[in-house]
Amino acid sequence: MNFVECHEEPIHIPGYIQSFGYLIGIDAESYLITFFSENIRDIFTIENKESLFDKKITDLPESFQSIIESDIYKSLDTFTRRENETYFDKIFIKGTEYHFSVFRNGGQIFLEFETVLENPDKRISNKYDNFYVIDNAQDIWDQLLSTLSKIVNYDRMMIYKFMTDGSGKVIAEKRDDNMQSYLGLHYPETDIPKQARALYMKKRKRIFSNVYSETVPILSKTKQNIDLTFTASRGMSPIHGQYIKNSGASSSFSISIIIDDKLWGLVTCQNSESKHIDLEDRVQAGIFTALASNAYSSFKTKKELEYRMDLNEKSAYLKTEFLKQNSLFDSLVQNRIEIKDLAEADGLAIISDENIVRTGATPPHAIIEKIVKWAYENTNKSIYVNRSFLKEYGENLGLDKDSAGIIIYFIDRTKNEMLIWFRKEFDEHIQWAGNPEKKTDVFFHNGEEKQMVSPRTSFEVFKENIKGNSKRWSSRNTSGVQAIRDVILETSHKQYNTIKQLNDQLKKVNEELDSFSYTISHDLGTPLTVMKLNAQMLLANFDKSEKEKNKLKSIIEEIDNMAEMMHDVLQLSRAKHSEIELESLPTVHTIRKISENAKMTFESPKSEIIIKNCPEVLADKTMLHQVFLNVINNAVKYSSDQDHPRVEIEGIENDETIVYRISDNGIGIPEEEKHKMFKIFNRMDNAKKFKGNGIGLSIVHRIMKRIGGNVDYESNKDGTSFLLTFKKP
Structure with missing residues (x-):
């Protein structure tokens, strides 16, 4: 009797099908019948099953006329050109309607049938x-x-x-x-x-x-x-x-x-x-x-994009702080809290030659020395990560609950410089659906007696307590450690080639993040268009209830919303990468046109837009339009619910700058959310009833930086004023 592990069971070749299906297999080259399910006589008129072998479907019109006349069979060579791509049709066999599916796998073409069932209870929301x-x-x-x-x-x-x-x-x-x-x-x-x-x-x-x-x-x-x-x-x-x-x-x-x-x-x-x-x-x-x-x-x-942007900001801050110190060790010690938090650790140890500086929850000095010795003897990796360190090495090293999980980063092995992050033991309880312990039993497969792992007979909750582990170190935690590594290498003036290589890697990562918008625009644009066209065809060509029409209209509307979001993300990327040419530009015509369009776009004809002095500014023509478009649109949109919506636009000349103030009497910006104002995809809680995706102000912020200007704002319960500072022509 053979013992068969679960992963060895050949489940793709059981030798049988379920009773709801009917199957015929034909050779992909000759179209001769090579196999079939025993139950096909239940739906087709067949006197002798053995006579089917080595015959074509077309050789037996008295049995398979409904197949022969189907559109899918008439174009079988087209539908089976690519492997494992299934095509569907419906045919009537002896007055009963069946689903007819066709695909090619290897040298066989599969013809599969099952009865069409009505679903009167189906309700699609x-x-x-x-x-x-x-x-x-x-x-x-x-x-x-x-x-x-x-x-x-x-x-x-x-x-x-x-x-x-x-x-x-x-x-x-x-x-x-x-x-x-x-x-x-x-x-x-x-x-x-x-x-x-x-x-x-x-x-x-x-x-x-x-x-x-x-x-x-x-x-x-x-x-x-x-x-x-x-x-x-x-x-x-x-x-x-x-x-x-x-x-x-x-x-x-x-x-x-x-x-x-x-x-x-x-x-x-x-x-x-x-x-x-x-x-x-x-x-x-x-x-x-x-x-x-x-x-x-x-x-x-x-979420990953937001995290990466936040990590870049924290890395930039650390670089600045590191450069204020006279040595790497001083830089690490002065910024130990930030370094600990970037890996979301409970504790951190900084080791440099004979010095050990600890912060947060860490094991004692003597235990850290043992961990350092263990690290030099047992790992060649520059970064070592383990959430089960206490479980695996606790007894040998005398570890306690503060060192259940660790991350070790070797800064310089020759100088005994390293960072060790610690996590406390996590009291882990796993609730299993039944006891996960394997048991064996005897089963018969194709007439052969085999011993295999037996499925559980009970799914009652089985609790397992696991000791010696910390919470899992996530990819974000290791990314935080890698960011610290990059800061150290860059600011400690290590070997030029190493720094150049890491900078190239960082550049590649940033380019991949920025290309996110282009990927959305390119890869999703075509399927969105196809989806919209199909929905419009369904809406136009078939008789449907009003409820069904509304559903199709809802699909089309959401496709348009997604396309708009793709466009906005693309604009955000272009605001960073496109070539610019600064010149003296008039603004009044652009502001008036955008203002009138905004009233129509947000269906707010009663909005009063007051345009005062509009001096020329030094900017790029395309980017200038994007800035005013986003800020004026926001002003009109977020004030449109007021009884008397009002927007005021005025440019004020200073010694070296032109400051445009665009004010509205809209919903305002909550004080506690102001720090997130120019972050991508960020939307205030009080703005969520308005349509939007949180990209527009990120575009404005990026453009103003590129053209040497600035954007700021003032806000209270009576409304918001955005301040756009341009260079004077």
């Missing part, structure tokens, strides 16, 4: 268009489950996130009241082993309609293993089937969550009774999942 305006990761996944419940509506629906070690955790859940909650529970890696995760990357929607139903064998003349990876009705492994039964479910449906071309997680649905979801509804559920995944990716990219 137009809230799906909120994915891209949600500013909270958890809300994105909660919104996805709420949307999917109106399409597939399983008893329990979960968002399952994969951890770095292959285990998983339920981070969002929507369930019936009578179902046990799995929210927050962890699952071991063996629940979804690596070959299953690989299949989820390839086949992104997977349904098991009834785990108790009989499977349907695949009949093949050559007895070869048929790769059913991309087959919708592929049969489940006996291990997975027992797993679902043990969980109390009879049916399951899952959708892959793909982020940055990696399997980030799954939408996992379970039903206590058998349940089949129509193919169209499964496809639609996949589309909504992709939308949510893209929204989450955009959200994370936005």
